[in-house]
Amino acid sequence: MDKVYIRGLEVQTVIGIYDWERKAPQKLVIDLEMAWSIAEAAASDNIEAALNYKSVSQRIIAHVEASRCLLIETLAEQIATLVRNEFSVPWLQLELSKPGAVGEAQSVGVKIERGEAV
Numbered sequence: 001m002d003k004v005y006i007r008g009l010e011v012q013t014v015i016g017i018y019d020w021e022r023k024a025p026q027k028l029v030i031d032l033e034m035a036w037s038i039a040e041a042a043a044s045d046n047i048e049a050a051l052n053y054k055s056v057s058q059r060i061i062a063h064v065e066a067s068r069c070l071l072i073e074t075l076a077e078q079i080a081t082l083v084r085n086e087f088s089v090p091w092l093q094l095e096l097s098k099p100g101a102v103g104e105a106q107s108v109g110v111k112i113e114r115g116e117a118v
């Protein structure tokens, strides 16, 4: 299975369950792997046949910056749904990390897989 990936996408947004978290944006980091055959893009050398990681990144950034979720679970599901629906991605694995959340930890977060690889 071929994949197109986005690694270490950093986005600032308001997220969290505590009052102090509702007052200022925090950094989230997104790692995304998307099933996508590269055969057509490779044969044509045409961006129209590719899953454009720049377009996917920009769409995710716009959504996350505007979001105001309490839980990272909620936001992870939203990102997975929009990527699958808007970019016709059949399967993806998404890791959403909140590096500032637990002082003693390097990072915390969730990792989900959605869809089926074709």
Ligand SMILES: Nc1nc2c(c(=O)[nH]1)N=C([C@H](O)[C@@H](O)CO)CN2
Pocket (backbone or CB within 6 Å): 015, 016, 017, 018, 021, 070, 071, 072, 073, 098, 100, 101, 102
């Ligand atoms: N499974 C989760 N646990 C926690 C979350 C979350 O979104 N999912 N959020 C928090 C707080 O907002 C935390 O990030 C502040 O340090 C705690 N646990």
